[in-house]
Amino acid sequence: MFNIARKELKSMFASPMGWVILAVLAAIFGNYFANGVTNYLEVASGAIRPAERVGITQFVSQTVYGSASFIMLFAVPLLSMRLIAEERRSQTLPFLFSAPLSITDIVVGKFLGLLIFLSTLILYIGFMLTTLNLWSDIDFGYILANTLGLFMLVGSFCALGIYFSSLTSQPIIAGILSFIALFILMILDRFFAADPTSVVLQFSLMKHFQSFANGLIDTGDIAYFALFVTTFLTLTIRRLDADRLRG
Numbered sequence: 001m002f003n004i005a006r007k008e009l010k011s012m013f014a015s016p017m018g019w020v021i022l023a024v025l026a027a028i029f030g031n032y033f034a035n036g037v038t039n040y041l042e043v044a045s046g047a048i049r050p051a052e053r054v055g056i057t058q059f060v061s062q063t064v065y066g067s068a069s070f071i072m073l074f075a076v077p078l079l080s081m082r083l084i085a086e087e088r089r090s091q092t093l094p095f096l097f098s099a100p101l102s103i104t105d106i107v108v109g110k111f112l113g114l115l116i117f118l119s120t121l122i123l124y125i126g127f128m129l130t131t132l133n134l135w136s137d138i139d140f141g142y143i144l145a146n147t148l149g150l151f152m153l154v155g156s157f158c159a160l161g162i163y164f165s166s167l168t169s170q171p172i173i174a175g176i177l178s179f180i181a182l183f184i185l186m187i188l189d190r191f192f193a194a195d196p197t198s199v200v201l202q203f204s205l206m207k208h209f210q211s212f213a214n215g216l217i218d219t220g221d222i223a224y225f226a227l228f229v230t231t232f233l234t235l236t237i238r239r240l241d242a243d244r245l246r247g
Contacts, residue, residue, distance in 0.1 A: 022120065025075060026121065033125075036061075043059075057139040079118070080114055080162055080165055080174075084236075085171040104237055119154075125147070148217060152209075153225070158229075166236045167239065
């Protein structure tokens with residue numbers, strides 16, 4: 001499992017696309033952070049009653065983490081689409097099956113490799129926000145909750161992306177399907193916001209991310225993300241196991 005994760009991580013850092021995606025996303029997040037700080041200073045210096053002001057941690061974090069949740073929606077399919085589809089297209093999947101590894105080791109290893117790669121960006125965002133403590137008192141708990149929420153959201157993106165990558169030998173098709181599925185799951189809460197009791201609303205990724213975005217760590221939302229990841233990794237394992245049995 002860890003050998004597969006190490007191999008995937010190494011290939012991502014060795015790939016020009018991996019570095020380009022990291023650089024572009026880091027620049028985008030840095031821009032949102034700088035704009036958030038600038039906007040906060042403009043608001044703080046305006047004629048606004050102190051009781052109506054929002055703390056700098058919440059003000060800037062909402063800008064950065066809010067944008068990150070949707071930007072990752074584009075980045076993850078680009079990175080996950082080739083994980084298994086490329087192996088199938090290049091016909092190296094049978095060799096992977098013949099290795100002294102279980103299907104579970106292969107799938108979980110690829111998942112961990114991608115998640116660790118993207119975690120560098122999540123840590124980068126958290127580090128940027130903690131630098132606010134150099135000149136202001138910040139709420140570290142709020143940053144921790146948002147960081148955990150983004151980590152679990154990205155983990156869910158990765159699990160679903162790997163599943164679609166296992167369904168086809170065309171990485172582009174896998175990427176498009178992953179994006180469409182994730183986009184629908186992200187905006188479900190907007191269509192069913194008028195009915196909080198709707199069962200469909202419970203499948204919205206953004207609904208469960210929102211509590212973290214508000215600075216709260218809800219065990220129910222953690223359980224949802226954990227179940228989401230487990231479900232799609234299991235589906236991927238079953239899919240590859242069926243391929244192995246068919247030869």
